[in-house]
Amino acid sequence: MPRDPLIGIVGKPSSGKSTTLNSLTDANAKIGAFPFTTIDPNRATGYLQVDCACARFGKQELCKPNYGWCTGGKRHVPVELLDVAGLIPGASQGLGLGNKFLDDLRQADALIHVVDVSGTTDAEGKATRGYDPVKDVEWLQDEIRLWIETNLKKRWGSIVRRHTATKSSIVDTLRAQFGGYGATASLIARAVDSIDNLPPLEEWDDHWITTMVKHFMMFKFPTVLALNKIDHPDADKNVSKILLKYPDSRAVLTSAITEVFLRRLAKQNYIKYEEGTEFIDTLEDVGPGSDLRPLDEKLLQRIETIRDLVLFRFGSTGVVQVLQEAVKVLDLIPVFTVRNIQTFTGSSGTSVFRDCTLVKRGTTVSKVARSIMGEVTIAAIEGVDGKRISATDTVDIGTNDILSFKVVPGGLTTSSA
Ligand SMILES: Nc1nc2c(ncn2[C@@H]2O[C@H](COP(=O)(O)OP(=O)(O)O)[C@@H](O)[C@H]2O)c(=O)[nH]1
Numbered sequence: 001m002p003r004d005p006l007i008g009i010v011g012k013p014s015s016g017k018s019t020t021l022n023s024l025t026d027a028n029a030k031i032g033a034f035p036f037t038t039i040d041p042n043r044a045t046g047y048l049q050v051d052c053a054c055a056r057f058g059k060q061e062l063c064k065p066n067y068g069w070c071t072g073g074k075r076h077v078p079v080e081l082l083d084v085a086g087l088i089p090g091a092s093q094g095l096g097l098g099n100k101f102l103d104d105l106r107q108a109d110a111l112i113h114v115v116d117v118s119g120t121t122d123a124e125g126k127a128t129r130g131y132d133p134v135k136d137v138e139w140l141q142d143e144i145r146l147w148i149e150t151n152l153k154k155r156w157g158s159i160v161r162r163h164t165a166t167k168s169s170i171v172d173t174l175r176a177q178f179g180g181y182g183a184t185a186s187l188i189a190r191a192v193d194s195i196d197n198l199p200p201l202e203e204w205d206d207h208w209i210t211t212m213v214k215h216f217m218m219f220k221f222p223t224v225l226a227l228n229k230i231d232h233p234d235a236d237k238n239v240s241k242i243l244l245k246y247p248d249s250r251a252v253l254t255s256a257i258t259e260v261f262l263r264r265l266a267k268q269n270y271i272k273y274e275e276g277t278e279f280i281d282t283l284e285d286v287g288p289g290s291d292l293r294p295l296d297e298k299l300l301q302r303i304e305t306i307r308d309l310v311l312f313r314f315g316s317t318g319v320v321q322v323l324q325e326a327v328k329v330l331d332l333i334p335v336f337t338v339r340n341i342q343t344f345t346g347s348s349g350t351s352v353f354r355d356c357t358l359v360k361r362g363t364t365v366s367k368v369a370r371s372i373m374g375e376v377t378i379a380a381i382e383g384v385d386g387k388r389i390s391a392t393d394t395v396d397i398g399t400n401d402i403l404s405f406k407v408v409p410g411g412l413t414t415s416s417a
Pocket residue numbers: 011012013014015016017018019020228229230231232254255256257258
């Protein structure tokens with residue numbers, strides 16, 4: 001994943017995709033803008049909560065990220081989100097915004113599938129009562145699979161002929177077919193390796209093609225379920241049905257609308273609310289002397305309801321956790337790069353840990369350097385306490401995740417350091 005990770009938010013109409021996106025993005029105003037290249041109304045910056053390196057050294061007060069923000073050692077790292085709207089039943093055959101949807105989809109590294117577990121919207125997203133959302137979970141996977149499968153089967157005859165004539169490996173042949181979905185050779189290789197007893201490609205029947213596509217999807221579109229609208233009274237039984245039917249799925253219970261509401265109240269200074277937690281403080285809770293504004297009876301009542309129905313029952317609104325889960329699926333960890341390994345500062349000033357990048361766990365230090373600085377010649381790599389680190393060492397949380405790269409003077413081929 002050489003570029004910044006992109007999380008796609010998918011789901012049928014009215015499941016709560018836009019609300020989920022807004023709940024993750026409409027955060028503190030004091031943050032610096034994150035320079036995304038694309039201007040797209042459906043794209044936004046979400047903030048992933050991670051433990052910041054500053055807390056390990058008691059330097060929380062000095063922590064001033066270049067992007068995002070950090071409070072008390074809890075760092076909010078920008079992550080790009082995409083609201084992949086337009087998926088309706090039949091999209092794989094080009095219905096609705098079918099192709100636009102699928103074009104958007106291929107850019108995503110992981111998906112958050114927003115499922116309306118209130119049962120108040122039907123398969124097309126129209127208002128109803130008692131709809132069974134279990135169907136939605138399967139439907140979305142089927143829709144994506146059919147899209148890929150249909151494309152593959154259309155050309156299967158010639159794919160097999162070329163495969164045989166050129167004596168290609170399965171990975172090479174599939175690379176040509178799946179490259180358009182943004183898949184790398186190594187991703188395809190992992191998908192191929194994950195299938196037991198896979199026969200030679202020229203012997204694949206429909207069953208094997210389907211199996212291959214399913215495994216490809218597991219790697220290309222790893223998915224987290226956001227079981228949304230848990231504030232609704234019908235949600236419980238639907239949540240339990242989904243969890244029982246898909247015990248291996250990664251699912252998080254969410255109430256996106258509650259998060260949007262709480263963040264708005266917090267912004268207007270009616271409440272203190274720490275995103276991702278169950279804690280809300282009102283003026284009544286903290287007492288006079290605080291700078292919080294008083295709430296009227298109606299808002300107080302609403303907050304009580306939110307506490308009862310969402311926060312105390314589920315521990316949080318879930319949206320912060322759903323983003324964390326999506327990043328976890330990608331196995332990304334924060335790596336902090338600093339100019340000065342003694343002080344953890346950047347090129348100027350006293351603030352620490354200005355830069356944080358999400359990279360795949362287990363990435364080599366030299367690859368981290370390249371992805372952050374481009375093709376530079378590294379003279380030395382230092383870790384905490386000035387320890388020399390080898391370019392082939394790998395990163396993990398707490399291991400080589402604070403790095404200082406010393407670049408060869410004049411050896412800079414692309415300037416970004
Ligand atoms: N009760 C409840 N309603 C929600 C929640 N999230 C979204 N909604 C409502 O569901 C409807 C569709 O939401 P929207 O985000 O526009 O869905 P989209 O079509 O998937 O983007 C709107 O009326 C939202 O207010 C939630 O967590 N709880």
